[in-house]
Amino acid sequence: MxxxxxxxxxxxxxxxxxxxxxxxxxxxxxxxxxxxxxxxxxxxxxxxxxxxxxxxxxxxxxxxxxxxxxxxxxxxxxxxxxxxxxxxxxxxxxxxxxxxxxxxxxxxxxxxxxxxxxxxxxxxxxxxxxxxxxxxxxxxxxxxxxxxxxxELQPYQPFSSVNDFLPPSFNVKSKKYKANLYLLFARFFFLLQRKSKKRNLGQDYVLHRKLDSETTSKITEKCKANGVSVHALLCAAFMQAFQEVKGADAKGKVISPVDVRHFIPEIKQDHLFAFAPTVDLSLKKGSYDLINNARQIKNDLIQKIKKMEARELLWMGEQMHPIVDRMISMLKSSNGGHDVTLSNMGKINIPNHYNNFTVETIFSPTVAFPWLNSNTLTTSTYNQQMDFIFLSNEDFLPKAEATIIKEKAIALMTTSV
The missing domain is CATH 3.30.559.10 (Chloramphenicol acetyltransferase-like domain)
Incomplete structure (x- = not known):
């Protein structure tokens, strides 16, 4: 129950x-x-x-x-x-x-x-x-x-609260003090913020592009040859594309969700779960060396994932319920400090061939966020083909600009060194 x-x-x-x-x-x-x-x-x-x-x-x-x-x-x-x-x-x-x-x-x-x-x-x-x-x-x-x-599928028991994921060594008393300070600071921060009535009133849109297997292979070979991950190259290419198109308005930062199952093994691969902790990844100002940027991003991501305390993040989040409505309001009205939220799902582990049909392809997920900064990129690879879905709102980023950014980023990734 x-x-x-x-x-x-x-x-x-x-x-x-x-x-x-x-x-x-x-x-x-x-x-x-x-x-x-x-x-x-x-x-x-x-x-x-x-x-x-x-x-x-x-x-x-x-x-x-x-x-x-x-x-x-x-x-x-x-x-x-x-x-x-x-x-x-x-x-x-x-x-x-x-x-x-x-x-x-x-x-x-x-x-x-x-x-x-x-x-x-x-x-x-x-x-x-x-x-x-x-x-x-x-x-x-x-x-x-x-x-x-x-x-036959095997049912599983739902968790009852985030406390189910806390280890015996978790010191609730000391963490509570830290959480109360955060909550106090957050309340003060929101008190100082002027309420903005700015909202996205334009049309949500989606841009889709699927690369063929040859082009996808070129990207993976480029990454191997230079000792960078596909994810790092993706981040570097899209941030650089934003810089080239948006100029001084580009933020030089992406928000990148990470699968929580890497940190909390009790949440199984086949369990429904919504929380993905995120890391911020930035581009050095004025740097247009794609591979060096990708190397820096890869190292930065590794360090940030090492330091991530997913169980504590979940627990700390539960202490923030009194300010959730204000957080949502801010997301709806703030430009944010990032160019795009970039979710790379990597290779999709679904068979190609079944007894009665074949799977020609899997598409990266789509979702329209109600946030002011609704720039979202989802990528995945299936059957040796990389798939790109770029989503935003006409009010925040015109579709024509988004198309140029997407194509520039893909060109950066596929151009030989």
Missing amino acids: IKRKLMMVERIMYVDPETPVNCVFAAKIKGEIPEENFKTALEKIQQKHPLLRAVIDTKTEKYPFFIEEKDIAPIPLRIVERKTDQDWLLESQKEWKVLFEDEKKPLARVVWVKGQNVSEIFWAIPHCISDGTTGVTLMQELLQLLDDPFF
């Missing part, structure tokens, strides 16, 4: 009952799937994951909480006729804006863009229960069960 308060980080991604923040995870397949297989597959997936049998109650207590709904409806399946290769992207943008507000319906939907022998299938899930790894897990399970409806 699940009944727990949303963690602070979940509350930020939930925003409020009127603001949808939905992640979309899509795959393109070739082959025919019986419609009845979806019913069985979604039923088994819902039985495995406790949060897919829960709803969010915002009325009963001071803060929103997850509560298991005994009469929960099945995960809905929406079927759309496939007419073009871009239909999945158009349908996913529709799903960004649809709230999960029904008290008897689960926090997930599936859309099947159905064509003759080719389809796109995608999950739409609120970000407050889902990170990138969650999307991969749900897609993996769905494809496995669509191919073999008799396959």
Whole structure:
């Protein structure tokens, strides 16, 4: 039975009952799937994951909480006729804006863009229960069960609070003192801030680009030859592209989420979880040497990950519930100090070939944030092809500028040294 308060980080991604923040995870397949297989597959997936049998109650207590709904409806399946290769992207943008507000319906939907022998299938899930790894897990399970409806999934017990992740050595008393100081400082900071009415009123948009396997291979070989990671090269290339296009308005910084499962092994690879701790990665001012920048970013990332205390971050976050609304308000009205939030999921571990169909490709996830600085880049690699999704809002970064930045960054990555 699940009944727990949303963690602070979940509350930020939930925003409020009127603001949808939905992640979309899509795959393109070739082959025919019986419609009845979806019913069985979604039923088994819902039985495995406790949060897919829960709803969010915002009325009963001071803060929103997850509560298991005994009469929960099945995960809905929406079927759309496939007419073009871009239909999945158009349908996913529709799903960004649809709230999960029904008290008897689960926090997930599936859309099947159905064509003759080719389809796109995608999950739409609120970000407050889902990170990138969650999307991969749900897609993996769905494809496995669509191919073999008799396959069995293993349910797991939900955690009751972040205290479940604290080691015996965690000194709550000393940490409480530190948390109270942070909270006091945060209250004072927000008190000094002038309330801004600035909001994004433009159109959210998505730019998609998939590289072929030859170009993807060139990027990985370039990284190996220079002793840098693909992630570091991505960060360096996009920050440099922002500098070249935005000039003095570029921030020279990216925010990079890290999978929390690296730090808290109790959160298994196949568990639904929303929190991804982040690191800030910066570019040296005036430096246009891409490889040297990537080396510096790689070293910086390694050092910051070593110092990261994910369990403490989760616990400290729980002490900040009184100021979450102010934090959300600031995100909605502040330009932020970064160019882009860059989430690189790396290689997607989903098989290509099944008995009854093949997976042609997996797309990087899309999500439209309500923040003023909504610049988001998600990347992933599947079947030796790197996939780029760039998302923002016309008010904050015009689509034409974003297109130039994206193409410049990819050109920097693919140009030979």
